[in-house]
Amino acid sequence: MTSVITDVGKDIIIKELWEPIKRHVRYFIYCKRYVNELKTCLEDLERIKKDREEMTTQARRGGKDPTNELKHWFEKTEQVEAENKRSAADVGEQKRCFTWLSELGSRYRLGKEAVRKKAEVDELLQKKFENMFLTAPIPGIEELAAAGIRSFESTLLAANQIVDALGDPGIHMIGIHGMGGVGKTTLAKYVMIQLKEKSMFDEVVMVTVSQNQSVVRIQEEMAESLGKILIILDDMWGRLELSEVGIPEDDERCKIILTSRSLEVCNSMKSQKNVLLGVLSEDDSWKLFEKNTQSIARDVASECRGLPLAIVTIGRALIRKSKTDWEAALDQLRANVPENIHDLERMFKRLKVSYDLLEGEETKSCFLLCSMFGEDVEIDVEDLTMYAMGEKFLKRVYSLQEARDRVKFLVNKLKASCLLLEGRSENYVKMHDVIRDMAIYIASDKKEGCLSKVCSGNQCWNEADDLKECRRLSILGEYNNTIILPEEPPECSQIHTLVLEEIKNIPDNFFEKMTSLRVLHLRNIRMSRLPASMSHLTNLRTLLIDDCDDLNDISILGDQINLEVFRLGDTALEELPESIGKLINLRYLAPLFNNRGTGKQIRIPPNVMSNMSQLEEFHMNCCVTPWEVTEGGPGKSYILEEILALTKLVALTICLGDIEYVKATRHMEFKGNLERFSIHISQNPSWFYKDSRLMNLDLRGSHLPRWVIMLLGKTDALILKFNFPPFGWHGLWW
Numbered sequence: 001m002t003s004v005i006t007d008v009g010k011d012i013i014i015k016e017l018w019e020p021i022k023r024h025v026r027y028f029i030y031c032k033r034y035v036n037e038l039k040t041c042l043e044d045l046e047r048i049k050k051d052r053e054e055m056t057t058q059a060r061r062g063g064k065d066p067t068n069e070l071k072h073w074f075e076k077t078e079q080v081e082a083e084n085k086r087s088a089a090d091v092g093e094q095k096r097c098f099t100w101l102s103e104l105g106s107r108y109r110l111g112k113e114a115v116r117k118k119a120e121v122d123e124l125l126q127k128k129f130e131n132m133f134l135t136a137p138i139p140g141i142e143e144l145a146a147a148g149i150r151s152f153e154s155t156l157l158a159a160n161q162i163v164d165a166l167g168d169p170g171i172h173m174i175g176i177h178g179m180g181g182v183g184k185t186t187l188a189k190y191v192m193i194q195l196k197e198k199s200m201f202d203e204v205v206m207v208t209v210s211q212n213q214s215v216v217r218i219q220e221e222m223a224e225s226l227g228k229i230l231i232i233l234d235d236m237w238g239r240l241e242l243s244e245v246g247i248p249e250d251d252e253r254c255k256i257i258l259t260s261r262s263l264e265v266c267n268s269m270k271s272q273k274n275v276l277l278g279v280l281s282e283d284d285s286w287k288l289f290e291k292n293t294q295s296i297a298r299d300v301a302s303e304c305r306g307l308p309l310a311i312v313t314i315g316r317a318l319i320r321k322s323k324t325d326w327e328a329a330l331d332q333l334r335a336n337v338p339e340n341i342h343d344l345e346r347m348f349k350r351l352k353v354s355y356d357l358l359e360g361e362e363t364k365s366c367f368l369l370c371s372m373f374g375e376d377v378e379i380d381v382e383d384l385t386m387y388a389m390g391e392k393f394l395k396r397v398y399s400l401q402e403a404r405d406r407v408k409f410l411v412n413k414l415k416a417s418c419l420l421l422e423g424r425s426e427n428y429v430k431m432h433d434v435i436r437d438m439a440i441y442i443a444s445d446k447k448e449g450c451l452s453k454v455c456s457g458n459q460c461w462n463e464a465d466d467l468k469e470c471r472r473l474s475i476l477g478e479y480n481n482t483i484i485l486p487e488e489p490p491e492c493s494q495i496h497t498l499v500l501e502e503i504k505n506i507p508d509n510f511f512e513k514m515t516s517l518r519v520l521h522l523r524n525i526r527m528s529r530l531p532a533s534m535s536h537l538t539n540l541r542t543l544l545i546d547d548c549d550d551l552n553d554i555s556i557l558g559d560q561i562n563l564e565v566f567r568l569g570d571t572a573l574e575e576l577p578e579s580i581g582k583l584i585n586l587r588y589l590a591p592l593f594n595n596r597g598t599g600k601q602i603r604i605p606p607n608v609m610s611n612m613s614q615l616e617e618f619h620m621n622c623c624v625t626p627w628e629v630t631e632g633g634p635g636k637s638y639i640l641e642e643i644l645a646l647t648k649l650v651a652l653t654i655c656l657g658d659i660e661y662v663k664a665t666r667h668m669e670f671k672g673n674l675e676r677f678s679i680h681i682s683q684n685p686s687w688f689y690k691d692s693r694l695m696n697l698d699l700r701g702s703h704l705p706r707w708v709i710m711l712l713g714k715t716d717a718l719i720l721k722f723n724f725p726p727f728g729w730h731g732l733w734w
Contacts, residue, residue, distance in 0.1 A: 026111070030111060031107040031108070031110050031111035031114070034111045034114035034115050034118070035110065035111070035114045037114070037118055038084075038114045038117055038118045038121065041118055041121040041122065041125065042081070042084060042121060044125060045077060045080070045081075045121050045124055045125055046081070048125065049074070049077050052070070052073075052074070052132075053074075055132065055133075056070070056132075056133075059132075059133040065133065065134055066132060066133055066134075067129070067131055067132060067133065067134055069129060069132075070129060070132050070133075073124065073127055073129075076124060077124055080117070080120055080121060080124065083117075084117060155183065155186070155187055155190060155277075158176070158187055158275050158276075158277050159187060159190055159191050159194065161273075161275050162174055162176070162187075162191050162257065162273075162275055163191065163194060163195070163198075165272075165273040165275075166195070166200065166230070166255055166257075167200070168273075170272070171255075171272045171273050172252075172254070172255050172256065172272065173255070173256045173257075173258070173269060173270065173271045173272055173273075174255075174256070174257045174258070174271060174272070174273045174274075174275065175257075175258050175259075175260065175263075175265075175266030175267075175269065175271035175273070175274040175275070176188060176257065176258070176259045176260075176274075176275050176277060177259070177260050177261065177262065177263045177265075177266050177274060177275070177276055177277070177418065178261070178276060178277035178278065178418050179261060179354070179418035179419065179432060179435060180261050180354050180418070182277050182278070182418075183277060184234075184235075184259040184260075184261075184277055185234050185235065185259060187259075187277055188206065188232050188234055188257060188259050189206070191232075191257065192204050192206060192230075192232060195230060200228075200230075201228045201229060201230040201255075202228050202229060203228075203229040203230070204229070204230045204232070205229065205230070205231050205232065206232040206234060207231070207232070207233060207234065208234045208235050209233050209234060209235055209236045209237075209240060228253045228254075228255075229253060229254050229255075230254075230255050230256075230257065231247065231254065231255070231256050231257070232256075232257045232258075232259075233256060233257070233258040233259070234258075234259050235259060235260070236258050236259065236260040236265050236269075237260070237261075237262075237265065237357060238265060238268075239265065239268040239269060240269065242256075258271065261354050261417055261418050262416055262417045262418070263276075263415075263416040263417075263418075264413075264416045264417070352438060352441075352442060354417055354418070354419055355367065355419070355438075355439075355442060358413070358414075358417065358419075359413075361393070362393060362394060362395065362406070362410055363410050363413055363414065365388075365391070365393045366384065366388065366407065366410040366411065366414065367414055367419055367420075367439060368439055368442065368443045368452065368472075369384055369387050369388070369391075369472075369497075370384070370414075370420065370429070370431050370436070370439065371431070371436050371439035371440045371443060371452070371454060371474075372387075372452070372454065372472060372474040372497070372499050373431070373474075373499075374476050374501070375433055375436065376430075376433065377430075378423045378424060378428040378429070378430055379423070379428060379429050379430065379431065380427065380428060381407060381408060381411055381427050381428065381429060382404075382427065383521070383544065384407050384411070385400075385403055385404050385407045386519075386542050386544060386565050386567070386588075387497065387519050387521075387542065388403060388406075388407055389403050389541065389542055389564065389565050389588075390497070390518045390519035390540075390541040390542030390564075390565060391496065391497060391518060391519060391541075392518070392541070394406050394407075399616060399650075400587055400588055400616050400617055400650075400651075401616075401650065401651075401675075411429055414429075415429065419431075419435055440452065440454050443472065452470065452471060452472035452473070452474075453467070453470050453472070453473050453474070454473075454474045454476065455473075455474070455475050455476065467490055467491060467492050467495075468491045468492070468493070468494070469494055470492060470494060470495055471494050471495060471496055471497070472495070472496070472497040472498075473492065473495055473497070473498050473499070474498075474499040474501075475498075475499065475500050475501065475503070476499070476501045476502070477501055477502025477503060477524075483502060483503050483504065484503075484504050484505075485503060485504075485505070485506060485507055485510055486507075487507055488509075489507075489509045489510055489511070489512040489513050489514075489533070490510075490513065491513055492513060492514050493513055493514070493515065493516060494516060495514055495516060495517055496516050496517060496518045496519065497517075497518065497519040498514070498517055498519070498520050498521070499521045499523070500520075500521070500522050500523070500525060501523040501524055502523075502524050503522075503524075503525045503526070504526055505525070505526055505527055506522075506525060506527055506531045507531065508531045508532045508533055509531075509532075509533050510531055510533055511531060511533040511534050511536055511537055512533045512536055514536070514537065515536055515537070515538065515539065516539060517537050517539060517540055518539055518540060518541045518542065519540075519541065519542045520537070520540060520542070520543050520544070521542075521544040521546075522544070522545045522546070522548060523544075523545075523546045523547055523548075524546070524547045524548065525548045525551075526548075526550060527548060527550060527551060528550050528551060528552055528553060528572075529551070529552070529553035529554070529556075530551070530553065530554050530556045530557065531556075532556060534556050534557070534559070534560070535556055535559040537559075537560060538559070538560070538561075538562065539562060540560045540562065540563055541562060541563065541564050541565065542563075542564065542565040542566075543557070543560070543563060543565065543566050543567070544565075544567045544569075545567065545568050545569065545571065546567070546569040546570060547569065547570045548570070548571050549570060549571065549572060550571075550572055551571040551572055551573065552571065552572040552573055552574075553577075554568070554571075554573065554577060554580075555577040555579045556579075557577075557579060557580060557583065558577075558579030558580070558581075558582040558583070559582075560583065561582060561583065561584065561585060562585055563583050563585065563586060564585055564586060564587045564588065564614075565586075565587065565588040566583065566586060566588065566589055566590070567588070567590040567592065568590065568591045568592065569590075569592040570592065573591070573602075574602065574603070575602060575603035575604065575605070576591060576602070576603075576604050576605065576608060577605075578605045578607075578608065580608055581605070581607055581608040581609075581611045581612075582611070583611075583612065584611055584612065584613065584614070585614055586612050586614060586615055587614050587615060587616045587617070588615075588616065588617045589612065589615060589617070589618050589619075590617070590618070590619040590620070591620050592619070592620070592621045602620070602622055602623070602624050603624070604624055604639050606638045606639075606642075607642075608642075609639060609642035609643055609646070610642040610645065612646065613646070613647070613648070614648060615646050615648060615649055616648050616649065616650050616651065617649070617650065617651040617652070618643065618646075618649065618651070618652055618653070618654070619651070619652070619653035619654075620653060620654050620655070621653065621655075622655065623655040623656070623657045623680075624639060624654060624655065624656065624657075640656065640662055640664075640665050641664070641665060641668065644665060644668050644669070644670055644671065644707060645671050646671060646672050647671045647672050648672055649670070649671075649672035649674065650672060650673060650674060650675045650676065651674070651675065651676040651677065652674055652676075652677045652678075652679065653677070653678040653679075654678075654679055654680070655680040655681075655682070656679075656680070656681050657681075657682075662681060662705055662708075663703075663705075665705050665707065666703055666704070666705035666706060667705075667706055668705065668706060668707055669706055669707050669710060670707050670710070670711075674711065674714070676692045676693060677692075677693055677694070677695075677711065677714075678694045678696075679694070679695055679696070679708075679711070680696040681696070681697050681698060681708070682696050682697065682698035682719075682721065692716065693714055693715050693716040693717065694715070694716070694717045694718075694719070695708070695711060695712065695715045695717070695718050695719070696719040697718070697719065697720055697721070698721045
């Protein structure tokens with residue numbers, strides 16, 4: 001009997017032990033199966049999520065809101081997706097470190113984790129709802145006041161403009177526009193409260209239009225109201241035909257406020273008064289943030305740059321967090337692409353809607369290019385044009401001026417969408433820091449097909465693996481904190497646009513593996529000559545060199561025969577090398593030297609300009625030596641003759657020093673058709689004049705060449721300095 005009990009006991013014990021052992025063994029054996037099952041479940045979850053998002057959109061069109069239960073399901077789904085995204089990245093990192101022994105443990109952990117996560121996903125997949133949507137009540141003044149609306153200086157100023165406009169009998173439609181997250185909806189609600197207190201309207205209706213423009217509730221309110229009514233159309237993305245939703249455009253008892261991220265939408269609705277809502281001041285930003293204050297909080301608030309959506313999002317994310325968490329958040333914000341703040345990623349997705357709705361890939365490419373520039377800098381639209389020329393994303397553009405006009409058009413569209421801000425003049429724009437971070441976030445997404453990195457300091461080299469697929473790279477140093485590049489050439493075979501700023505030196509072999517490079521911008525680099533490896537850049541189209549004060553040797557550039565745009569600003573060069581004459585495809589040449597105004601002249605060797613038959617623009621902001629020196633004095637004026645013979649030249653900036661230097665060309669004419677020019681035949685060039693057609697002539701009684709006389713008819717601004725010859729005006733040979 002004892003042996004029987006013992007045998008039975010053994011069977012029970014073995015059975016009880018074997019089940020958990022078997023389960024754990026399965027984690028290892030069936031790891032791949034479990035991972036694939038999880039992947040399939042996640043794909044199913046993504047499809048269901050998209051379906052429910054579409055259902056939510058349709059419900060909101062009918063005046064309904066999602067239940068709290070559905071909102072919680074969306075939040076949980078996003079958390080699960082984000083967690084699996086991070087896990088996938090960790091697995092990829094681990095695979096690079098696998099050994100035969102470590103792989104056993106990793107397969108076990110991976111299989112176990114896949115089973116656990118699949119259970120979470122299954123729960124979300126099987127979730128059923130009795131009610132997914134509820135009829136949304138029209139918000140009343142009590143609800144809005146309870147929502148904690150804060151009034152700040154910029155909000156009050158804009159609100160006063162709107163209320164004043166509503167009191168004008170000649171104004172029936174007012175547009176509020178501004179970048180995403182700046183507080184347009186909050187402003188509209190604030191105005192709504194003010195109007196109810198003033199009893200200016202019998203009914204005030206606020207409807208969220210978004211990208212779906214079926215507004216049933218407006219018709220219901222219009223039908224019921226007998227008095228004056230104000231309709232607030234919030235979050236408009238396109239023109240809405242008012243007659244289709246029962247709003248008569250000529251009804252004097254009805255006035256309309258609309259909010260949009262785009263000024264173009266306001267204009268398309270024929271709004272009579274448009275109010276731009278800007279970002280908060282630094283003090284108001286802090287007031288919005290101070291409820292969660294810590295000693296480091298003001299720095300975090302400052303990084304939000306006055307954008308209320310960013311301030312509130314980050315403030316909520318950091319509630320009851322430790323000082324270490326605050327410091328980590330600050331580092332992430334300064335790193336441009338915060339990856340570990342879930343709410344911030346959601347904020348970027350909200351802002352990204354403005355990008356997604358941009359019309360045309362050209363506009364999107366132009367927007368992403370703006371993120372290549374440093375934080376808080378004013379972006380030169382001319383630089384954007386040169387980048388675009390090199391990247392070749394402008395379609396059906398056949399000249400530099402057409403490219404310039406197209407980029408200005410794209411920039412204006414981006415400004416109208418509040419994705420770019422006004423700069424100090426029409427030639428400059430700015431990008432709000434949070435919008436720039438969002439642009440970097442978009443550009444760094446492989447799904448967008450435009451992988452881009454913007455690095456400060458030496459952080460790029462800590463993420464060298466990311467550079468292998470990088471297509472745009474901007475490495476930005478800081479003043480007196482220059483970057484040291486690696487001695488080994490980086491693996492950047494896919495890169496086509498590269499910006500280097502504040503670099504200590506560029507190693508000779510740095511460009512060896514960048515054969516796809518099309519655009520290169522070097523700014524404030526400490527080097528006396530260009531690196532030898534630039535000979536590998538045979539696909540280079542645009543080369544911009546600025547503020548490289550020690551640079552005195554650029555002879556290596558003769559190998560870049562496909563170069564079309566070349567700007568050379570502020571270097572130690574005293575003459576252009578003969579090898580520049582090999583750049584037969586150049587369309588834009590601008591040697592801009594730092595010794596302007598000193599009277600020093602720059603020499604251009606013979607047969608350099610004459611080889612550039614495709615040249616459309618030549619700009620030089622110091623005096624060029626325009627003659628070939630021969631024994632006994634000035635001889636043939638080859639430089640000027642070569643320039644006059646360029647058939648495609650349409651823009652010219654040049655100083656020739658003295659009228660005596662151009663005598664040999666007095667019977668010559670321009671072969672090209674100059675449209676813009678700044679020509680100085682004078683020892684005192686007037687560079688401060690910005691006229692597009694300027695002539696500065698120091699005549700001293702000499703005859704005027706024929707080509708000068710012909711240009712005088714096109715001149716918008718003329719500066720004359722001369723001594724009358726004894727025989728009067730006739731001696732000037734007009």
